[in-house]
Amino acid sequence: MGTSANTVAGGRGAAVPKDVDYAQYFCTYAFLYHQKEMLSDRVRMDAYFNAIFENKRHFAGKTVLDVGTGSGILAIWSAQAGARKVYAVEATKMSEHARALVKANNLQDVVEVIEGSMEEVTLPEKVDVIVSEWMGYFLLRESMFDSVIHARDRWLKQTGVMYPSHARMWMAPIKTGIGDHKLGDYESTMDDWHNFVDETKTYYGVDMTVLSVRELEEQSEKYINTSLWNNLHPNQVVGTAAIIKEIDCLTATQTDIEKVRSNFSLSITHENTKLCGFGGWFDVHFRGRSEDPTEQEIELTTAPSVDYGTHWGQQVFLLHPPMHLSEGDDLRVSFLMSRSKENHRLMEVELGCEIHQQSGKLLAPFKNKYYIE
Ligand SMILES: C[S@@+](CC[C@H](N)C(=O)[O-])C[C@H]1O[C@@H](n2cnc3c(N)ncnc32)[C@H](O)[C@@H]1O
Numbered sequence: 001m002g003t004s005a006n007t008v009a010g011g012r013g014a015a016v017p018k019d020v021d022y023a024q025y026f027c028t029y030a031f032l033y034h035q036k037e038m039l040s041d042r043v044r045m046d047a048y049f050n051a052i053f054e055n056k057r058h059f060a061g062k063t064v065l066d067v068g069t070g071s072g073i074l075a076i077w078s079a080q081a082g083a084r085k086v087y088a089v090e091a092t093k094m095s096e097h098a099r100a101l102v103k104a105n106n107l108q109d110v111v112e113v114i115e116g117s118m119e120e121v122t123l124p125e126k127v128d129v130i131v132s133e134w135m136g137y138f139l140l141r142e143s144m145f146d147s148v149i150h151a152r153d154r155w156l157k158q159t160g161v162m163y164p165s166h167a168r169m170w171m172a173p174i175k176t177g178i179g180d181h182k183l184g185d186y187e188s189t190m191d192d193w194h195n196f197v198d199e200t201k202t203y204y205g206v207d208m209t210v211l212s213v214r215e216l217e218e219q220s221e222k223y224i225n226t227s228l229w230n231n232l233h234p235n236q237v238v239g240t241a242a243i244i245k246e247i248d249c250l251t252a253t254q255t256d257i258e259k260v261r262s263n264f265s266l267s268i269t270h271e272n273t274k275l276c277g278f279g280g281w282f283d284v285h286f287r288g289r290s291e292d293p294t295e296q297e298i299e300l301t302t303a304p305s306v307d308y309g310t311h312w313g314q315q316v317f318l319l320h321p322p323m324h325l326s327e328g329d330d331l332r333v334s335f336l337m338s339r340s341k342e343n344h345r346l347m348e349v350e351l352g353c354e355i356h357q358q359s360g361k362l363l364a365p366f367k368n369k370y371y372i373e
Helices: 018-030 031-039 040-053 074-078 095-103 145-155 179-203 209-223 254-259
Strands: 062-065 086-091 111-116 129-131 156-163 166-174 228-230 242-247 259-267 275-288 294-299 313-325 330-339 349-354 362-372
Touching: 018 031, 031 095, 040 074, 040 156, 040 275, 040 294, 062 074, 062 145, 074 086, 074 095, 074 111, 074 129, 086 095, 129 145, 145 156, 145 254, 156 275, 166 228, 166 330, 179 228, 179 313, 242 259, 242 275, 259 294, 313 349, 313 362
Parallel strands: 062 086, 062 129, 086 111, 129 156
Antiparallel strands: 166 242, 166 275, 228 313, 259 330, 275 294, 275 313, 330 349, 349 362
16 A cells, blocks of 8 residues: 555544545545555565465365455465455445455455455454465555454454564665755745735735745644655664564554554664665565464565565655764664554654764754654
């Protein structure tokens, strides 16, 4: 998954009511172009395809629940892998396309497409497998894993397996030129604002200067403090990467994922480099459960890659201005990601950092706030 910023953005106002959530979040999933974007992501597709078909034992003769079936692809694969019955739940009208696709592939006796919110539908039985593609940017944006937890606790048998079974969030120091562009965009937007203030005073006799502080805050939030989507080249990663969160999909609770708090160290591995920010990404694994493991463990990673980029890319958290660092310098990072109070599908990140240089010098610590929109 991973929808573009404006499809989920709700502004920082009141909590998002159900109908607004539908309009802002779900509506894009009702469009084929958006499903196609996900269906064209070869890394994502290959991982789920291999996870299901290389582990047919988990599916043959079993009952499966596909949480958020979209076009129906994972439900169809589950049926092709031999499932006895697949419940394919989808909140949007995409369910109609999924139903058509199931029928066109002669699987209507196995796959039952149910239109409705996972939290509200009732199934006739518990299932052996839950399959779902719930991951958003930097894993948890969109908060769809909530619906998977809900489905698991209500509908998965005691012996059931989760596909995927594990997930991890990663972070690493990076160098990038996009910070300069963003700063340039920010400066030209502010120049434009000052011209606007001058002209409004000259031509219309009203002084707007009092609004400048708010405009400055608004634009800096947009250009400087909002994380950016990017497909980083591996050589832009200038230090070690750290795992900041591990999730066992079989046991994770809502509380476990509402806030992600982590303290970790990163070492710069490049000689004479620039620290321009941090890159964040995730991976998921298909391992089954410990008593009933997959025959073939499959990994889906969204790490920086030359050949295997995904539609999730990485999230970039910029540092202004960049810092000159070198091999052996040590970054001690404190990380907190929580949900935006106004829209539980968007995230806010507080990132603090102390830098201990190889020489023994301690640089002034910083703490920045970012929005994942
Ligand atoms: C990332 S897409 C994945 C679609 C499909 N499973 C695939 O892998 O191509 C997630 C889908 O889940 C649906 N969805 C999200 N939350 C849901 C919920 N609580 N109940 C039902 N459907 C949901 C969305 O509408 C969307 O179609």
